[in-house]
Amino acid sequence: MAGKCDVRARLLQGNESCAEAALLAGVRFFAGYPITPSSEIAEILSARLPQLGGKFIQMEDEIASMAAVIGASLAGMKAMTATSGPGFSLKQENLGFASFTEVPCVIVNVQRTGPSTGLPTSPGQGDLMQARWGTHGDHPVVALYPSSVAETFDLTVKAVNIAETLRVPVILLMDEVVAHMRERVIVPCADEIEIAWRPRPTVAPSDYLPYDAGPDGVPAMADFGTGYRWHVTGLYHDITGFPTSAPAKVDHLVRRLEGKIANHRRDITFTWDEHMDDAKVAVVACGIVARSARRAVRLARGKGIAAGVFQPKTIWPFPYEQIAEIAARVDRIIVPEMNMGQLIGEVQRAACGKCEVIGHFRVDGEPITPEEILARLEEV
């Protein structure tokens, strides 16, 4: 967009919001493969990226698109891809590679009802655990989960920034409902938002140790072609980047990778809550279900029920501390989710028996309504 930034309030579709936010955050490369309900992101970026001198490519499959994203990021571009459940499964191999080699990238997964081809394209929340454990081996990831079109904008910018600053793949989990609905978004100007880049080396190429991290656990990253001729491998590697099988070095790497996320937990944990101060019953929900939960809690308050709602916008790392604190002061937590119980496992882990935790699972391809949640709140 040329000239002054003056268009503020815009009516955007969720996928459109994601695409526009990615551009504002500096994403200049997108590789993808057609899949509903994420396709609009690719379609919009195929038009918008070249306008900004960026690159778009539709690859031959989901695996290749994840690979191309990593390649582009290594060559210095902020890069992203978007997909849905079946494609997300295919991306897992190279997602693990990106996590292990610490290549910044963003993977949008607009979830639909699975498993397999499932219900194309009804909403479902079945990929929470895939986002965390979809690829093999211990590995760090970050996953953010918006509940509205405006939050999609905000969290997409955050996803790009976190990917860059922590050198980690960040997954933006979306619900089909959010991806396809249109809402008002106050679009910020470029100079109004914080835009982060990966840490760059400050030493001469001859002194560059590509995986020698400082106290915060994030090593500096040089772009390919800038004089730092480093080696990137999916094998265990030491601080030089070259393969090693020395047990102490292997152990050091896997612990540093987990540690760099843990070190920054507070900076990357985003949550929202309402009526939690005096709540006796809490609803913990994410994505579109948090919207229904908000409505249900307001209705319950009107009926004199001391209900509150807590929405983790950061799913991974999971906000265990916040949930533990809630569990210590409420009688009961209700966890409504559009799967057979994925979020609830983490809530139970955090609650650690301090309060009752009740699930409400819907898996018929229809969103959970406020009335359903209200009914659970009224069961005492």
Added chain:
Amino acid sequence: MAKSIDEYLRTQFMPHIWCPGCGHGIVLNALLRAVARLDLPKDQVCVVSGIGCASRAPGYLDFNTLHTTHGRAIAFATGIKLANPDLHVIVVTGDGDGAAIGGNHLIHAARRNMGVTTVMFNNSIYGMTNGQYSPLTPSGMFAATAPYGNVERNFDMCELVRASGANYVARATVAQARQLSTYIERAIENPGFAFVEAVGSCPTYFGRRNKLGSSLQMLETLKKNSVTAAAAAKLDPAELRGKIIIGEFYRGDAPGYIELYDGVIERAKEAAGK
């Protein structure tokens, strides 16, 4: 020769992991000599590989190097080339990595005429995993997973890549090291997607299991079985059985993806300005 190839090696990691008598060293030497003749700045060369014996090569090379996942090197290379078209992006792959698990990426990169040079180290076998048959193991040969002889037909990679749309396609064996190096040099120079199949030998698994003799004998056999494309054109299929056709099969100048996408950027900016 402009430079010694030692300049391009991370010699601190020698000796390499390849077996004595392996043909991969000859292919790598041919590749580095090509880079030396072209006098490419090391910072501007990016070598990308997948998984397997051949794919270990980048670790020994003093370029921007990327050792990726099995079969996916060309897809990674595509992202690199798009993000920085000034880089000379070279993919090093094997017959299992590039023709089996990575076959789809190969044909689509050729179809797009992506500005990447691919050198396939074809040793007719999965060496790193103990010698299972690959899509380039000739019919009738034995392998760890073909104890009664391979009943599958093998690809002709050069025909496949040519038919897919590549701008440059050539094949030589490690018995024609200079010719091989010349082909790799031309491949790097040629715009668009370029493919060189380097037929080598794996004495450890392919040779031993098929009683092909020493590595030197295997090299002699490659030389004896090589037929130039011109000579092959005059032979009938029966006479060509078991032969390796060598030569440049195609050299074209169709616009590559990178150049075509520059046009997309131009049109997009024009549309945005309206």
